[in-house]
Amino acid sequence: MSQQVFPSASFPAYPTIKLNPPSGWTHQVVPDALGALMAPAAEGRYTANVVISVSRRLPGYQLRDIAASVDSFLDALPDAVLLATEPVVINGRDWHVREARYTHPQAGSLAQFTAVTVVHQDAAADVVQLTGSCQPIEDNGDLKAIYSLVASADVTPAP
Template identity: 80%
Template structure:
């Protein structure tokens, strides 16, 4: 009979700890299939800006360029997608792939989606940390600036042992 296994443990490491600094007025939200989300102030008849934080486990050896290609392909397939330039970014000492797309959502209309991904390596696994922010792209948009600021504050470190 096999010995009892525990999560987290060396064999099954905990997800990394993710710290972000949300802008004033943003609130926490539990959402399915994510570790959490932060929501900007809602406006009557407008789209609520948000950042969804997710973690997904991969096999050891999974690299940032692997998830970067997947993110770019997903964003390129959005309706009427226009991908804005990207370059490697270092946030709090960790390399990230950051990409922004403008597209047309069937119900919400014109949206900007800002996606930032990094890979946290454990001995037995790799965790993809993804922050995805969405808002309506408006002239001088404070919502998009708030999303940029929140992502720029991301600090990913080892989770509890």
């Protein structure tokens, strides 16, 4: 067997993901994800964040497949209330966006905003997921910041 290289045409690199975080947000390494963007921390308050992840699927995997999985996951959260969803186009790419309100055992009431898209390559389909979390309080600037960050997403196949 000949030497195999990662990335290559057989094992493509993950897509390029460009995001514009709000002023003051910082980056952080988190397990099992590409990383996270974090709002400025405030003592006694949940820190709003957006976790960025990519998962590899077989060729032919479609946005409707991951959309059903996201909706099922969010619906299973404690005291979950799913808000309406519709297909969204962000920077020319189709996304499934869903927001849920639920009760986190340690953090209390949270809003979770999940956006997913599928990047098709010859050898694989990559699911890009942006998951934002914050406290769902009235006039919450954190939720607006998460919306803005997700709206800035520019995802392209790896070169």
